[in-house]
Amino acid sequence: MIVHIDGMPVEVAEGSTVAAALMIAGAARKSVGGEPRAAACGMGVCFECAARVDGLWTMRTCLVRCHEGMRVETR
Amino acid sequence: MTWDVVVVGAGPGGLAVARACSKGGLSTLLIDEADRPGGQIWRAKRSETHPHALRILEPGVEVWTSTTVFDAGPGWLCALKGDETLEVPWRRLVLATGARELFLPFPGWTLPGVMGAGGLQAMAKGGLPVAGKRVVLGGTGPLLLAVATWLSAEGADVVRVCEQAAPRRLLPWLAAIGARPSKAKQGLSLALDLPPAALRFGTHIASVERLKGSLVATLCRNGRNERIAADYVGVGYGLVPNTELATLMGCSTTGGPPRVLVDERQNTSVQDVYAIGEVVGIGGHECAEAEGEVAAAAILGQPTETLQRRRDRERRLADAMNRAFALSPEVRQLPTDDTTLCRCEDVHWGRVAGFESWKATKLQTRCGMGPCQGRICGAALWALRGYGPDKGRPPLVPVPAHAFRAATEDDR
Numbered sequence: 001m002i003v004h005i006d007g008m009p010v011e012v013a014e015g016s017t018v019a020a021a022l023m024i025a026g027a028a029r030k031s032v033g034g035e036p037r038a039a040a041c042g043m044g045v046c047f048e049c050a051a052r053v054d055g056l057w058t059m060r061t062c063l064v065r066c067h068e069g070m071r072v073e074t075r
Numbered sequence: 076m077t078w079d080v081v082v083v084g085a086g087p088g089g090l091a092v093a094r095a096c097s098k099g100g101l102s103t104l105l106i107d108e109a110d111r112p113g114g115q116i117w118r119a120k121r122s123e124t125h126p127h128a129l130r131i132l133e134p135g136v137e138v139w140t141s142t143t144v145f146d147a148g149p150g151w152l153c154a155l156k157g158d159e160t161l162e163v164p165w166r167r168l169v170l171a172t173g174a175r176e177l178f179l180p181f182p183g184w185t186l187p188g189v190m191g192a193g194g195l196q197a198m199a200k201g202g203l204p205v206a207g208k209r210v211v212l213g214g215t216g217p218l219l220l221a222v223a224t225w226l227s228a229e230g231a232d233v234v235r236v237c238e239q240a241a242p243r244r245l246l247p248w249l250a251a252i253g254a255r256p257s258k259a260k261q262g263l264s265l266a267l268d269l270p271p272a273a274l275r276f277g278t279h280i281a282s283v284e285r286l287k288g289s290l291v292a293t294l295c296r297n298g299r300n301e302r303i304a305a306d307y308v309g310v311g312y313g314l315v316p317n318t319e320l321a322t323l324m325g326c327s328t329t330g331g332p333p334r335v336l337v338d339e340r341q342n343t344s345v346q347d348v349y350a351i352g353e354v355v356g357i358g359g360h361e362c363a364e365a366e367g368e369v370a371a372a373a374i375l376g377q378p379t380e381t382l383q384r385r386r387d388r389e390r391r392l393a394d395a396m397n398r399a400f401a402l403s404p405e406v407r408q409l410p411t412d413d414t415t416l417c418r419c420e421d422v423h424w425g426r427v428a429g430f431e432s433w434k435a436t437k438l439q440t441r442c443g444m445g446p447c448q449g450r451i452c453g454a455a456l457w458a459l460r461g462y463g464p465d466k467g468r469p470p471l472v473p474v475p476a477h478a479f480r481a482a483t484e485d486d487r
Contacts, residue, residue, distance in 0.1 A: 015121025016202025023203050028187045032445075033421035038187035040418070040451075042197030043115055044108050045175045045317075047446040047473075048418060056158060058446060058473050062201065063108060063141065065122055 003070040018061035018072055019049040029074050078104045080374060081152065081165040083144050083320060085128070086114020087360035088352030089171035091367030092374075094133035099375040103136045104163065106154060110141045114173055115193065116360050120200050131364075145478070146469035147324055149345075153478075160478040167347050167374050170321050170335065171367065174314035174353035177332070177458060178451050179402075180416050180424060181310075181409035183283030188290050188307050195309035196222045199229060206230030208306040211292045213237035213280035215400045216313045217262065224268040235303060236269065237278040237294055239312075239406050240399060245276075248399035251392055258392070279406050283308050295405070313400060315454040316354045319467030324348055332457040333465060339383060340373035341366055349373070357397060362389035407459050417452040419445020433462050446473045 002009045003021050010025045019039040022028075028036035029051065039049035044060045052073040053059040061072070080096045082089045085107035097103040105112070111119065113128035124132075132138070139156065146153040152168070154161045176191040183189060190198060192212050199205045210231045212219055215238060223236045252258045266274075278296040285291075292308050294301045316334045318326075327336045327344040334357075335350040337343055343350050349370040352363030365386040372379040410416065412425030422442040430436040433443070433453065442456075443449030448471070449464040457463035470479050 013121070013202050015123070017198070020198055020202035023187070023198065031185075031418065031421050035185060035415075035421065036187055037185060037418065039198055040178070040185075040190050040194055041176060042190060042194035042201070043175065045447060045450050046178075046418065050446060057475070062197065063110065065110060066202075 001066060001068045003066045003068075003072060005072045006074055012066050016066050018051070018053060018059070018064045018066055018070070021066050022049060022051065022061060022072065022074065027074050076102070077150075077164040077166060078102050079165075080104070080167045080169060081106065081163055082169040082171055083107075083152075084114065084171035084173050084352070084354075085109070085112035085138065085140070086116060086171060086173050086352060086363060087127075087131075088173075088363030088367040089114070089169070090128060090131045091364040092169050092171065092349075092351060092371045093136045094131050095368055095371030096374055097133045097135035099371065099377075101374070104165075105136050105138045106142050106144060106163075107138075107140050108143045112138060112140065115197070118197060118200050121202060143472055143474075144320060145471045145474050147320060155474050155478050158475065158478075167349065168324075169370055169374075170324075170326070170343070170348065170350040170354055171352050171363070172317040172320055172354045174316050174357060175450065175454070176311040177313050177315045177454055178310070179312050179406060179409060179455055179458060180414050180452075181280065181282055182411055182414050183285075184310065185415050185418055186283055186285055186290065188285075189283050190307065190309050192219055192222045192309035192311035194311070195307055196225055199226065199231075205307070208232065209234050209304060210307050210309065211235045211237070211280065211294075211303060211305040212309045213239075213278075213292075213294070214311040214313070215239045215402070215406075216311070217265075217396070218311060218314075220262075220265045220269065222309060223273070224265050227269065233270070233273055234305065235292075235294060236274050237280055238274070238276050239279045239403050240401075241277040241403075244401070245399045248395045251395040255392065277403075279403070279409070280308065280310055281409060312402065312406065312458070313397075314353060314357045315457075316357065318354060319448075319450070319471050321348075321350055321354060321467070322465065323467035323469060323471060326350065328465065331461060332454050332463060340379055341370035342373065356390070356393065358390055358393035359396075362386065362393055365389050402458065410459075416455065417442040417445065417449075419443075419447050419452075422452070427456070431462070433464055448472075
């Protein structure tokens with residue numbers, strides 16, 4: 001299925017988490033000091049994979065499954 | 076309606092206590108942040124539910140998944156599901172909030188592609204492709220071997236597994252396990268499934284760099300270094316109890332990183348609040364299930380003595396494990412002054428050097444004030460410095476303003 005990460009279409013397998021999609025796409029959040037960051041704990045604790053998902057802010061993307069046409073913004 | 080029993084956390088312990096309470100005729104609600112029951116240990120691939128979770132999932136139990144508890148008090152809790160705030164009244168509350176991985180800061184631990192060891196496995200189960208990828212694992216504890224063999228079976232090239240503990244430290248634990256054939260068999264099959272060349276004892280990951288698109292890990296054993304390239308690096312130094320909800324409720328804790336204090340029947344220091352599983356001390360899923368059954372018997376007013384003996388046996392084995400995998404002096408000295416400690420606020424190790432309490436560190440440096448609320452850096456400070464966060468505050472996770480407003484407007 002296709003999800004849109006920062007406007008770019010990315011193909012992911014059915015049942016994938018949004019955090020996995022972000023890593024497949026090489027998308028990284030910018031930390032407050034400007035460093036690239038990606039998922040670390042994989043279980044909803046560290047917030048490093050947080051992104052805006054279908055309009056909802058600060059979603060821990062490791063806890064959310066992808067669906068067709070989903071829109072994810074890392075900034 | 077007011078639930079007879081609300082259980083927070085749908086891992087082995089939460090599932091066990093919920094099943095027994097529901098079978099005992101009590102209205103029982105089981106809440107979990109993940110979208111499937113099973114907790115961290117019973118996590119299936121993609122969006123399936125793990126067969127072990129299905130096995131003890133009692134049909135009478137109401138299960139709310141993808142639901143995060145962010146505030147609670149005597150007889151009530153507030154949770155967020157998607158964008159909706161749910162208020163939940165309860166008569167008995169069981170905290171089965173489990174544990175997270177202990178991250179220790181080292182140069183390069185914040186690079187994308189460097190994750191927890193369990194974190195990497197969770198990501199792979201969530202669809203991150205690992206087949207053909209070079210993986211270096213490090214840290215401590217039996218989880219490392221389990222992750223290594225699982226990743227190998229998924230086609231990953233697990234090039235190194237660095238266990239910080241020296242083999243001689245593991246002997247008392249191995250002897251304790253030897254007396255338990257089922258555990259011994261499980262451990263042996265894990266060790267045999269692994270390419271023997273990959274496993275290194277008394278070895279830790281000292282740093283990771285990114286060079287020309289690849290991660291390069293520096294491994295250290297007795298002062299000698301080895302550099303090795305990897306696509307993913309997974310590092311976990313054992314587990315830390317998730318005590319935030321318990322301490323918000325006012326439950327007493329002990330030790331550091333803290334774990335929730337309970338009596339023989341899993342009662343916390345707060346009336347009608349019980350705690351089971353990793354949140355009362357790292358012990359594994361058999362221990363959590365046993366404690367879940369003790370708590371359920373206590374709630375139902377049934378005798379708990381036989382169940383307690385089983386629980387105590389599991390606890391003794393866990394204590395031997397925790398002693399065997401105690402952190403070595405070397406891994407306590409990995410961060411340098413410019414190593415990030417607080418990933419949310421980008422606070423470096425050198426910045427926190429002059430402070431001797433969690434409060435001072437937080438107030439002076441913003442360490443622990445980001446969205447994870449000190450769950451990562453605070454646990455590291457507990458492990459490395461002997462202090463850290465000791466009380467959860469509402470909201471326990473960042474929630475939209477409207478959710479928090481809904482939770483506080485009610486007349487209590």
